[in-house]
Amino acid sequence: MNHTVTLPDGKQHTHQEGVPLLKLLKENGLYSECQQGFCGACRTKVISGTVRYLAEPMARLQHNEILPCCCTPTSKLTVEY
Numbered sequence: 001m002n003h004t005v006t007l008p009d010g011k012q013h014t015h016q017e018g019v020p021l022l023k024l025l026k027e028n029g030l031y032s033e034c035q036q037g038f039c040g041a042c043r044t045k046v047i048s049g050t051v052r053y054l055a056e057p058m059a060r061l062q063h064n065e066i067l068p069c070c071c072t073p074t075s076k077l078t079v080e081y
């Protein structure tokens with residue numbers, strides 16, 4: 001299933017559920033390091049929408065933050081980074 005992801009510049013992209021969100025965000029300027037949920041470098045704020053984790057995130061997160069390297073959208077999603 002595909003979901004619409006709205007980036008900080010307001011542009012909307014279609015993203016396939018099951019594919020890590022980092023792929024899309026990295027193509028649009030998000031910095032990342034480990035790409036495995038450890039370092040927290042890709043920490044992103046969720047404005048609206050939901051994700052599910054493909055692997056357990058190890059970095060500490062605030063309630064409205066996600067690690068795009070190890071999650072995928074499960075609904076229409078708006079993020080800020």
Ligand code: FES
Binds near residue numbers: 032035042
């Ligand atoms: S790139 Fe390290 S936690 Fe996502």
